[in-house]
Amino acid sequence: MATTTNSAKVTLPTDTQILITREFDAPRHLVWKAYTTPDLIARWWGGSHGKVTSAEVDLRVGGTWRYVLAANEGFEVAFHGEYQEISAPDRLVNTEIYEGAPEGVGVVTTTLTEAGGRTTLTQLCEYGTREVRDAVIDSGMEGGMQESMDALEQVAVSLR
Amino acid sequence: MARAATTTDAFNAVAEPRRREILDLLAGGERSVTELVESLGLSQPLVSKHLRVLREVGLVRVRDEGRQRFYRLNAGPLRSIATWLVPFERAMSERFDLMDDVIAELKAQEDDTHGDDDQLGEGHAPD
Numbered sequence: 001m002a003t004t005t006n007s008a009k010v011t012l013p014t015d016t017q018i019l020i021t022r023e024f025d026a027p028r029h030l031v032w033k034a035y036t037t038p039d040l041i042a043r044w045w046g047g048s049h050g051k052v053t054s055a056e057v058d059l060r061v062g063g064t065w066r067y068v069l070a071a072n073e074g075f076e077v078a079f080h081g082e083y084q085e086i087s088a089p090d091r092l093v094n095t096e097i098y099e100g101a102p103e104g105v106g107v108v109t110t111t112l113t114e115a116g117g118r119t120t121l122t123q124l125c126e127y128g129t130r131e132v133r134d135a136v137i138d139s140g141m142e143g144g145m146q147e148s149m150d151a152l153e154q155v156a157v158s159l160r
Numbered sequence: 161m162a163r164a165a166t167t168t169d170a171f172n173a174v175a176e177p178r179r180r181e182i183l184d185l186l187a188g189g190e191r192s193v194t195e196l197v198e199s200l201g202l203s204q205p206l207v208s209k210h211l212r213v214l215r216e217v218g219l220v221r222v223r224d225e226g227r228q229r230f231y232r233l234n235a236g237p238l239r240s241i242a243t244w245l246v247p248f249e250r251a252m253s254e255r256f257d258l259m260d261d262v263i264a265e266l267k268a269q270e271d272d273t274h275g276d277d278d279q280l281g282e283g284h285a286p287d
Contacts, residue, residue: 008252010245015175018248022256026263030270034262044258047251121256130175137248 015130018137020123028114031121032089035110041067050077061086065094081108096125098139104132170237173217178202179210186220186233193229 008022024031034040036059042052050071057065066080078099085093089112096106109124127133174180178200185191185199193211197204211231214220218237223230 008249008256010249010252012241012245014177020252022252024256024260024263026267030263030266031259033266034259040262040266043262044255047254047258049251049254137244139248 012133013124016127016133018123018125018127018133020121020125022121024119024121025117026119027117028112028119029089031112031119035112035121036088036092045069048072059083059086081106098136101132101135104128104135106132106136170217170219170240173213173219174238174241176210176213178206179214182207182210182214182231183219183233186231187235190223190230190232193231196231 008020011019013019034044036057038055038057041055041057045055045067046052046069050069050073052067053070053076054066054068056067057063059065061083063083064080065083066078069077071077079096080099081095081097083092083094084107085091091112092108092110094108094110096108098104105128107126109126111122111124113120113122125133125136127136174183181200182196185196191199193204193207196211197207200207211220211222215222215231219234220231221234223232
């Protein structure tokens with residue numbers, strides 16, 4: 001099992017963008033497959049936040065996608081969007097709308113580049129305003145912040 | 161997260177690409193205003209304006225030496241931005257860690273069915 005310890009890198013190139021990069025120990029066509037195949041998406045998209053209950057993908061320009069997550073806390077989180085550009089297996093452009101705040105539309109450009117059997121995934125997410133961009137970052141607080149507080153507490157306890 | 165005005169908030173101060181460029185330059189060491197103007201290819205008043213904003217949020221420190229004014233980086237206030245990104249970065253990492261497992265399986269399947277393009281050749285197929 002390819003348990004790389006690569007973590008995603010997140011940067012903010014401009015006021016309205018988020019850039020995420022992550023390397024995978026696999027050729028590009030496999031990363032593409034995992035990224036665009038519904039039953040495979042269902043296995044990773046939820047992260048540790050919950051269980052993916054639905055992943056619909058109509059992978060053609062103008063086609064739509066919709067992912068639904070049953071969050072650990074009991075509520076449902078759904079995202080959907082439309083595919084704008086598809087160039088398998090190296091480039092995908094799609095819109096992304098969080099159904100809890102549908103006024104904030106993101107445009108996500110995903111690029112896969114392969115070198116030496118490894119693939120770098122970059123995701124440039126562009127939002128209409130900085131407020132929307134910041135709300136997306138803040139959404140990571142939900143699960144993550146609590147975990148980091150827990151970790152901090154553990155460290156603090158170990159120092160006693 | 162609540163934000164303050166441009167002049168008191170590192171988030172706003174680094175939102176401007178030129179100001180980030182200045183910080184990048186200062187990351188390499190102390191620079192005089194003249195050096196910054198040359199490196200950036202901007203007018204001195206514009207550079208000074210950006211430096212003033214950076215100074216007001218505490219991202220740069222200034223020192224006068226004779227007629228020259230030198231600036232250096234004070235990265236402390238940037239920590240608030242890094243801290244803010246940590247939970248989001250972790251959430252993305254968790255997602256991609258699971259993707260690693262899926263991909264590892266795909267790889268194993270592909271090795272098993274080596275030469276059988278009908279099964280797993282999707283990525284190669286011309287559209």
